[in-house]
Amino acid sequence: MTTRLKRGFWKWSLLALALTGCGGVMGDEAEDEALLTLEGTLRASSTFDLGNSDRIRASLLWDVWPKVVVDCMVNRTYPEGIARCQRLAPKSSYHHPDADVRVNGHFPNTFSMSLNRLPDPAALIGEEGSKLGMAYVMAYVDGNGNGTLDRVSNEATSSPDIIVGFQSGFSMEATEQSFILYREGALHPLYRINFPNCAEIPQGYSVVTLHYTESGEECSVKTRRVDLDMDLEANQAFQQLACQEPNAQVLLDTVRASTVGPPPVGSTQRCGTFIYSISRNDQVLYVNPHPERFCSVANTEVYMLKDYWDGTWDDRASPPSWWPCPVVTTP
Structure with a gap:
């Protein structure tokens, strides 16, 4: 079906x-x-x-x-x-x-x-x-x-x-x-x-x-x-x-991974895709620096290797050494 x-x-x-x-x-x-x-x-x-x-x-x-x-x-x-x-x-x-x-x-x-x-x-x-x-x-x-x-x-x-x-x-x-x-x-x-x-x-x-x-x-x-x-x-x-605050995936805060550095100690992390219409099958890193809080989604940041919104930077060809997720370099 x-x-x-x-x-x-x-x-x-x-x-x-x-x-x-x-x-x-x-x-x-x-x-x-x-x-x-x-x-x-x-x-x-x-x-x-x-x-x-x-x-x-x-x-x-x-x-x-x-x-x-x-x-x-x-x-x-x-x-x-x-x-x-x-x-x-x-x-x-x-x-x-x-x-x-x-x-x-x-x-x-x-x-x-x-x-x-x-x-x-x-x-x-x-x-x-x-x-x-x-x-x-x-x-x-x-x-x-x-x-x-x-x-x-x-x-x-x-x-x-x-x-x-x-x-x-x-x-x-x-x-x-x-x-x-x-x-x-x-x-x-x-x-x-x-x-x-x-x-x-x-x-x-x-x-x-x-x-x-x-x-x-x-x-x-x-x-x-x-x-x-x-x-x-x-x-x-x-x-x-x-939760009071919006937690739709599209509204999550996004950061440039190579600029902010490794996620803080004690945070929860997982690799996954973002929004298919925006980033296709590219992997991003979801980081929650406050795992003790109830609103886990609203507290999550998305670490990226590419600026999928404005296209101003692309670090996929040279990701930081600590980057844990699979990397693709296709457009």
Whole structure:
């Protein structure tokens, strides 16, 4: 089967969710009429501790992008895709709005979440007369019992709340993927950029589902009451969503390896590829100088032998003697 990742789609990815704000949490049912209801099954992996199920709550997460990034995406400024657009804005400009969307439901085997309120304006992109919001559902263990998801700073060594689940469809093997959308006014052009094969979404809430097949992509748009399953597992990528600071890979700080010298003693290090559209299969070195901190991704720096963003330097032909990763010298 053809999957989202294998086909090279640059849809907003799981790690980009770390740039979002959280909506209302599961609690008492709101009195207002439901604008959208999500119902589904909780699918626990072998790594998930079912003993925490009585403390699981849920949040709605919104993707929010700085205007310069949105404009770049709409105008297709860079043919290689979204990564270069994201780097146009400093990490600090990716804010974390608390979208006041109340949801309700029940655990531990199935859930039903009713969205009873409009999104907070800070959760939407666009201008007056044409706004768009994209959200996802996630589950977390409310460790301190205060009924809300507590985000932690980059310096924190632990987190009171642990993210334990995310809506199904974001694994490497997924052949179906859903997006919770909100439209206000004229259709924002970013919708057509991300969903070129889908029908126009109506005003208010809707759910767009992409089905990936051998022959291409099929799309459906649903409203009011929608089936949406959630996967529960002990996954570090999920857990990093509790961090305040952005931890999308594309926003990690990058340094010139030959200039900064060897990583500090006590840091964690691993070799790996960076972003395929930018650096192809070249190896970089991921260094976390503070392994004791909870937000491991946000504290990570990327040591490089080439300036993949601006092309101002290339040390691959003569890497420093301490460089531990494989080196390629092809363009």
